[in-house]
Structure formats: C-alpha cells, structure tokens
Amino acid sequence: MASQTSKSSDSKRCKANTKAIRKAATSTPTKLDRMITLLRQKKGASLEDLCSATGWQTHSVRGAIAGSLKKKGHVITSEKIDGVRSYRIRERQ
Numbered sequence: 337m338a339s340q341t342s343k344s345s346d347s348k349r350c351k352a353n354t355k356a357i358r359k360a361a362t363s364t365p366t367k368l369d370r371m372i373t374l375l376r377q378k379k380g381a382s383l384e385d386l387c388s389a390t391g392w393q394t395h396s397v398r399g400a401i402a403g404s405l406k407k408k409g410h411v412i413t414s415e416k417i418d419g420v421r422s423y424r425i426r427e428r429q
Contacts, residue, residue: 380424
C-alpha cells in the first residue's frame with residue numbers, strides 16, 4: 337500500500353510541475369512575439385531592429401516574416417525611407 341501512496345503523490349507532483357512549466361512557457365514572449373510587437377509600431381521596424389530583438393541573422397528574420405508571420409495571418413508591408421527598409425504589420429480594416 338505504501339507504493340500506491342507514493343505513486344499517487346508522485347503523480348500529483350508531476351502534474352503540478354507540468355502546470356508550472358506550461359505557465360512559465362506561456363508567460364515568456366517568444367522571438368516571434370517580440371517581432372510582432374516591433375512590427376505593430378506605427379513606424380514599423382527595420383531589419384536591424386528585428387535582428388537585434390531576436391538575435392537572428394537577416395535571412396532568418398526575412399524567412400520568419402515570409403513564412404511564420406504570414407502563416408499566422410499577418411499582412412506585412414515594407415517601405416524604404418531614406419535608404420532604410422521598414423517592415424510593418426498592416427492593421428486589418
């Protein structure tokens with residue numbers, strides 16, 4: 337009977353740890369979340385800004401814009417101002 341009690345308490349601890357891990361994982365913004373925050377700014381974000389925020393190389397940031405963000409339904413626009421390309425999420429109308 338002692339082994340059943342031990343298993344039961346181990347199971348409860350495991351479930352509690354799993355919940356804590358999930359909560360911690362969902363409260364920490366991902367790199368894509370950081371990109372979305374920058375891209376939602378009125379002025380948008382340059383490629384350099386996005387690379388600094390994520391720690392990624394330029395081709396990885398462009399890939400995330402063209403792939404992951406568009407798959408999530410975001411419409412990304414870009415414009416070149418004074419020789420610097422700025423990316424932005426276009427708000428839905």
